[in-house]
Amino acid sequence: MKALRMVRYGDIESSLEFQFADVANPGAKEVVVRVRAASVNPVDNMVLRGDLKSVRKEVFPAGVGRDVSGEIVTVGGEVSDYCVGDQVFARVGEEHVGTIAEFITVDASHLAPKPVNLSHEEAAAIPLVALTSYQSLIEVARLKSGDRVLIHAGSGGIGSMAIQLAKSFGAYVVTTTSTANVRWVKELGADVVIDYKKEDYLKRTSDVDVVFDTLGGEYALDAFKVIKTGGRVVSISAALDPQSAEELGLGWFIRKILALKSRKLIKAAKAKSGLYRMVIMQANGKQLRELGNLYQDNIISPVIDKVYPFEQSKEAFSYLATGRAKGKVIISLGEPAIR
Structure with missing residues (x-):
């Protein structure tokens, strides 16, 4: 699969590279999600600059991206709440960071069903x-x-x-x-x-x-x-x-x-x-499911500024870094290829 990876601390252009990697097999309590959309958050740029090294040091190459929306393609042996083909979204845990990729492994407890009235791009703006x-x-x-x-x-x-x-x-x-x-x-x-x-x-x-x-x-x-x-x-x-x-x-x-x-x-x-x-936010599928209901009932709406194609992921990071984004910056993925 193709994935955007962080290869060093520094600026956006020198820190990020597209690389190819195998799709990992899920653990017993994990699933593999085919990524349809991801989002970029200020914390991602903070990690690139090395601002959070005192809390967590990266091992390079490292995945980037924490929000995801897509469909499940593989399910771990102890996962009972989800099946292959389910449409889901999540803020992945820090051990699984790397949603700006064609596939991502996710702890099943961090997942929630994608609100049916939202596109994957809209759902990726939420977690x-x-x-x-x-x-x-x-x-x-x-x-x-x-x-x-x-x-x-x-x-x-x-x-x-x-x-x-x-x-x-x-x-x-x-x-x-x-x-x-x-x-x-x-x-x-x-x-x-x-x-x-x-x-x-x-x-x-x-x-x-x-x-x-x-x-x-x-x-x-x-x-x-x-x-x-x-x-x-x-x-x-x-x-x-x-x-x-x-x-x-x-x-x-x-x-x-x-x-x-x-x-x-x-x-x-x-x-x-x-x-x-x-507050340092923690991934939580139960809370995300409750929040998803607010979106599904149109009580809350996702707010998106710009959507970039996967190939322009670096441009998405650069735009977010300007501080002018009105809402979320989204990365949309086309049909992925397994390699």
């Missing part, structure tokens, strides 16, 4: 952003009906999904975006849209129950200026908090370093009698 939003807002922040939530970068892949998810749970949504996207983000369901190029969101936002920080840096610390007492700040881009570091099983020395980096955030949370957590 990582949907699971990240769900685990951050619902699982960790305990968002509930009537809560006021601030979601940064509402036009991005995660932001556009998080707005819809929060609204489906009955929350009042405040979000930030650039001038060009204000109307579009409002149409996603946000109650208040702040144009960060014209306004200081800190002057228009106060007493929110939850801040979903997708940007990191000063945005994470500033979140404590706008949450109410007992509020929750959940980030996917700021410093890793001690609880999350322990749950990831990181060594004591790395946890100590991370604790120093997060100390200002932990102190700010304590001053507000609130919560700070940094």
Whole structure:
């Protein structure tokens, strides 16, 4: 099969190569999926640059891509929930990263049935952003009906999904975006849209129950200026908090370093009698199945900016790196050839 592989850390052009490899036989609890579509996420570019080496070092050549939609072609001996020919989608586990390829092996517990009303390209836009939003807002922040939530970068892949998810749970949504996207983000369901190029969101936002920080840096610390007492700040881009570091099983020395980096955030949370957590999304087929039902019932819709053919996968990475994507960047695969 043909696959896009990461061969070294560095820029997109020098780090990525198309290579041919055998299709692996699945383990007892795994399946092989013929990839029809995959997506590119900011984390993929972070891995290419080497930003995450302290958490996970790559062994080259390494697969790239974490979202997939396709059909099952081979089933492991202990898999009972799925059959050959089933249409599925998934955010694969880190041990199976490499969805930008003609075939991919997936842990069956990470799969969910593809919503029947969605194309493979639409389904591939969902898993990582949907699971990240769900685990951050619902699982960790305990968002509930009537809560006021601030979601940064509402036009991005995660932001556009998080707005819809929060609204489906009955929350009042405040979000930030650039001038060009204000109307579009409002149409996603946000109650208040702040144009960060014209306004200081800190002057228009106060007493929110939850801040979903997708940007990191000063945005994470500033979140404590706008949450109410007992509020929750959940980030996917700021410093890793001690609880999350322990749950990831990181060594004591790395946890100590991370604790120093997060100390200002932990102190700010304590001053507000609130919560700070940094969420690293985990593949979860059960949650993805629940989220898939929201898409199938048209409560939430996938948001796609551009679709690239498999042969232009590098261009997809480059476009995402511009930071201008409005929604998800998708890679569509034609009929694959086994080699």
